[in-house]
Amino acid sequence: MMRAASLVCLVLAASFTAARCSLETSDSNTVASDCNIDKHNSGVAGEQVSNPHKAAVLDGPRRYGAPPLKQPHRSAKLEEQPISGGVHKGETYQRKLKAANEDKKEKKDEQSNKEQMVNAKPPVASHKQTSDFHVLPVVPIRESKNRKSPTVTELNVADNIKLTNGTTFGTTFGTTFGREIAAAASPQMLDRTGWTVVADSSQAGFPASNLIDSSTASFWHSQYDPQQNLPHTFVIDMKALASIQGLTYLPRQDASFNGNVGQHSVELSSDGATWSQVATGTYADDKTLKQTTFPLSSARYVRFTALTEAGGRGSWATAADINLIDGTSSVSLTITVDSEETTAYAGQGSNAIDGNIGTIWHTRFSGATPIPAHPHTAVIDLAATYGISKLTYTPRQDGSPNGNIGLYSIDTSLDGTAWTNVVQGTFPDNNAVKVVDFAATPARYVRLTAQSEAGGRGPWTTAAEFSVGFATLPVPSPTLDRTGWTVVADSSQAGFPASNLIDSSTATIWHSQYDPQQNLPHNFVIDLKALASFNGLTYLPRQDASFNGNVGQHSIELSTDGTTWSQVAAGTYADDKTLKQTTFPLSSARYVRFTALTEAGGRGSWATAADINLIDATSSVNFDITVDSEETTAYAGQGSNAIDGNTGTIWHTRFSGATPIPAHPHSAVIDMNAMYGVSALSYTPRQDGGLNGNIGQHSIDTSLDGTIWTNVARGAFRDDNTVKVVKFATQSARYVRLTALSEAGNRGPWTTAAEIGITFTTPFMPPTAGLGQWGITIDFPIVPVAAVLLPATGKMLTWSSYTNDNFGGDSGITVTSTYDPATGTVSQRTVTNTGHDMFCPGLNLDSTGRAIVTGGDNSQQTSIYDPVQDAWLTGPVLNIPRGYQASTAMSDGRTFMIGGSWSGGQGGKIGEVLNAAGTVWTTLPGCPVTPMLTADVQGVYRSDNHGWLFGWKDGWVFQAGPSKAMNWYNPSGNSGTGFTSVAGMRGSDGDAMNGNAVMYDAVAGLILTLGGAPNYVDSDATANANIIQLGAPGVAPTVTGVNPMWNARAFANAVVLPDGKVFVTGGQTYAAPFSDDRSVFEPELWDPVTRSFTRLPLQAIPRNYHSVALLMTDATVFSGGGGLCGACDTNHFDGQVYRPPYLFNIDGSAATRPTILSLAPAAVRVGGTVTITADQPITTFSLIRYGSATHTVDTDQRRIALAPAGGSITIPADSGVAIPGYWMVFALNAAGTPSLAKTILITAT
Secondary structure: OOOOOOOOOOOOHHHHHHHHHHHHHOOOOOOOOOOOOOOOOOOOOOOOOOOOOOOOOOOOOOOOOOOOOOOOOOOOOOOOOOOOOOOOOOEEEOOOHHHHHHOOOOOOOOHHHOOOOOOOOOOHHHHOOOOOOOOOOOOOOOOOOOOOOOOOEEEOOOOOOEEOOOOOEEEEOOEEOOEEOOOOOOOOEOOOOOOEEEEOOOOOOOOHHHHHOOOOOOOEEOOEOOEOOOOEEEEEEEEEEEEEEEEEEEOOOOOOOOOOEOEEEEEEEOOOOOOEEEEEEEOOOOOOOEEEEEEEEEEEEEEEEEOOEOOOOOOOOEEOEEEEEEOOOOOEEEEEEOOOEOOOOOEOHHHHHOOOOOOOEEOOOOOOOOOOOOOEEEEEEEEEEEEEEEEEEEOOOOOOOOOOEOEEEEEEEOOOOOEEEEEEEEOOOOOOOEEEEEEEEEEEEEEEEEOOEOOOOOOOOEEOEEEEEEOOOOOOOOEOOOOOOEEEEOOOOOOOOHHHHHOOOOOOOEEOOEOOEOOOOEEEEEEEEEEEEEEEEEEEOOOOOOOOOOEOEEEEEEEOOOOOOEEEEEEEOOOOOOOEEEEEEEEEEEEEEEEEOOEOOOOOOOOEEOEEEEEEHHHHOOOEEEEOOOEOOOOOEOHHHHHOOOOOOOEEOOOOOOOOOOOOOEEEEEEEEEEEEEEEEEEEOOOOOOOOOOEOEEEEEEEOOOOOEEEEEEEEOOOOOOOEEEEEEEEEEEEEEEEEOOEOOOOOOOOEEOEEEEEEOOOOOOOOOOOOEEEEEEEOOOOOOEEEEOOOOOOEEEEOOOOOOOOOOOOOOEEEEEEEOOOOEEEEEEEOOOOOOOOOOEEEEOOOOOEEEEOOOOOOOEEEEEOOOOEEEEOOOOOOOOEOOEEEEOOOOOEEEEOOEOOOOOOOOOEEEEOOOOOOEEEEOOOOOHHHOOOOOOOHHHHOOOOEEEEOHHHOEEEEEOOOEEEEEEOOHHHHOOEEEEEEEOOOOOOOEOOEEEEEEOOOOEEEEEOOEOOOOOEEOEOOEEEEEOOOOOOOOEEEEOOOOOOOEEOOEEEEOOOOOEEEEOOEOEEOOOOOOOEOOOOEEEEOOOOEEEEOOOOOOOOOOOEEEEEOOOOOEEEEEOOOOOOOOOOOOEEEEEEOHHHEOOOOOEOOOOOEEEEEOOEEEOOOEEEEEEOOOOOEEEEEEOOEEEOOEOOOOEEEEEOOEOOEEEOOOOOOOOOOEEEEEEEEOOOOOEOOOEEEEEEOO
16 A cells, blocks of 8 residues: 655755665565555456466546547538529549638639738627637557657656645646646647748748747748649648647738638648648638647647638638647646655655656665565556557666666556556666557556566665657447347357347457357357448457457358358457457458457467457448539539538539539539449438439449449439438449439529448459459458568568557567468567567568568668578678668678668668678678669658669679669679669659569569659659560660559559469559558559550459568469558558469369479579479479568569470579579469479579
8 A cells, every 4th residue: 555655854865865775775584565466367257367467456546538529510501592504514523632622713813913901800700719629530640760769659747746645646737736727728838949840832021930930920921922822731840759639720910811721631740751630620710719639649740731711812821820739738647556665765656757857766665574575566547548559667867776677567457457468578777768669559547567676686666757658549440330230159158148249348248158168169140130231340359357268360251141151351360458350352241250260379268259340341432523513612512522421511513603504414423443343322412401402313324434334223312301222233333423314393403412322232353264363361460561481381471560550669579470371370479589670671581591681660680580490580780770771682692782761860871781691791882872762852761762673693783773773783893892883774764662673584684663653652653564674784774665554553562473474463543651542452464475464353452551462382472461550540450362363264163283293302503403293294384482572572582484304494504593592383284374382492502
């Protein structure tokens, strides 16, 4: 129990210190804890209890909840006046903020392009504060590698301490002398010292710096001489990460209202490159201070975009002052400790959250024996639930090591009763600040348990400061309404029925029977009672203190009748408390069967779950709409209103302005941006009480390409405001067109709609004959950002970063996962021994099959994975710290690396070479990075990233891209200091950041390059394709342009297949990291004979930034991952396997595959002969080097085609063609069908 603070006289410092030291170093053989230790694990009675938490739980003061969030206000609508006549006017509106730019068509030109003062003030009512408080789901801020700050905001508490009842001490942000600041007081703002701001447009005399100069008399004004049109933006750089939860905007305070911002957008970024929108809305046209709030976020940069001028007076924007609301100002902390020294020393627990490292919390060391023994606990109460991802421990700083924490564990809790362990470890025995990162988890309470004293000096614990790191949490995907559902399990323990799975309570659980025990597997079947459209499932593990029954390996099947089942997903969930989400192709089903195959922690043969739900399929569809006419002058009736999910807004055809007014027919074309099975259209008329524009006679058409249309329905809607649903035979379509032929009440020539919706059935999938087929979804416990195909075993090793769904900092930890295609199992491992967070590294396989992983978050580390030992080894330190560099194996067994300014500083990332033994890195001054830089708008931070490198003859390395300039590097040139030779331009292609390059014919030196974008971010991708043919090293290759891809792509992956074709999958038409907007779902297959692309069946899940693809030993292609952005909706913890066309007969049935009966020798030097026998005639042997992939780059894969000669093949004699290492050997028959691969090791000598 916490002791009350003692109010005693001051003691002389010297004698006090001596007494303290004497007491601290005393030893007792009878030391025991004076606190109540809770050894009970809140598992289910009868279970074998695992992982008990031994720390006391002493509740401090609670302040549950937070003030309710204000919802956006909606302005009154203008009513149209009936007007007749008509013409058609076509405009396209995206379902994005771009639509807002069209809201104000009417502008008032200013004389001589100069601003004029507006003499007439707005009505008195407009001076009232009517601005919205905009609260939107937040996508987390990603971390820039120019800094070492983690992706969360560190909360260090203020110095004001509010004492409570003597057992718990609290520190409250926003308090003065222990009193809460009145609710009416202004929010606490950040200190703007050192900030800078840059605007896209500024009028001379009205610079952007006026926004942050603390003067309300000065203001920023966008340029009006000559005028630059809206939208206008400015970006604030705070020079460091800060915790913010809102923005204030003060309009100009002089007599004019010109430039008052109306519609606007607020975005945040940690690196100035990747942005997350946190708020949008419309400010009132007055002079009052506007405040926009959003969820607690961590950012360095803030981008404010003015989309419209509030009064429609012109195309300018103005602002007197911008500031940001302190994100920590609303967070209150209290702390509860199990023991504290308050008699011989002021060591109360509150010292650990007072912001003063000169004070410490010290457990009791004086008074009655026994002295409290380990474990010791400190519980921090945040007073509300936040996303927590870090705890910082500052040991005492007074020179003494006594009480330094050694063994520790950290737990979190939502209620202070049920605890979840998030991390365990050991702190070194020094006074350095310790930072512990862990996966973001929702929590109100954070508990640090000290299990031992780092130096074994005694039973006490000390701390100068504790602080908590905040992170935003993932926004759950929209789920189906479970009303009326039923669920039946094959096994249920009494008191834990299957109905708990769908009762909307996270406190109840389903538990398979354990008394007596029924063994795994266990399954449950959900009956939705009707067909529904969905594309995923969510699984929430039990949320109490126990982990027993957490599902590991699992399978998901769907059925329309409860009899015939189709598997749609399988995989492995991580053994933690977080919500798991499995996505699969858009499907229509009534029944869902979930099978738990293993228990995630191997604790027993049971299965548990707190909650199961299904993901609304329509939530993943990104609609665009094109309308023939819209009203934007007298009324905000833009077409995008019909797909905004808000029945309070409407699309209205034009009724004001020049005559004639557009007449019927009117049309709205919805583009779903991919092909789906479509079976119904819903039309919601306006819901504001008006009937004008209600659709009467109508027609519905569908199209695959937006050009050729098929009529699927015609008829007439009744003239009321009820929702109309038109069902029709399922159609495969990308576009749906609703044509209004008349107004239901014959009131005028207009058309209106509040919402237009589409109903989906089983998704469109082209026939497999000639096109291949996608397999089931494979769940991973991590987002697979990097992948390596392991020689001999055929397993695939993947990893993310220090946690399974996010990156940032340099924790020295990497979370990995291994997929075994032979068994379908996915395992997991956390790598700590190499001290390397292997996010965004250089990656290649060396001549012995080991994975060489360099730099990234820990920018100077090298980690080596040895597949023979199944072990991670520490490699040599890099001479130059790097991240986003490229590396490749060379013909002599060495590894060459260059570039990488994303991490470890910018610029100067010259070449380095690793010796064949993997023990020493050597810098190469003669291999500069400058010749291969792109012209990226972000400079060298991006322009030296992800080089397209190919080891070639005589130890040379060819750089094919992504810069349009190509180069040769010779690491052995100039007496080992390196040599560089320009290789010309890549034809007419431009810079192609995040494009692809694949050596599909190594013997002929042929490389296919694909896609990419001029800039790393915010840039349109291309569909360009080129063939590069290498000849002698150091000589410029030939470049030939070929037919482009059907789809422009950046962040795609390309894989060479055994038949020499190249499979291209994923990517976006517009490069936007951590976004799935403009995803390309349609893969393509390039044929080297016809030099053209074939379109393939759609992939179910977007694969963009941070996705990977690799050829597997069964000649299929794994495609997975994407995201790794913490609390975002673009994390993809899964993969799919594509089965290429060569695995099928023309009728779609499975082709008969050849079998390699024998292959010898298993290791052969270049130029050597390999004898191979097969069970059927073989026309070609295809050798493909084992691959590795991250960030669209796979420098390992290359293909060698060899014709059999008398039952044997001869390996090319040049190790620059047959790069030393492990290769897959496929035997292809006359139909081009490959065998399963055998493995050989090719050596240089």
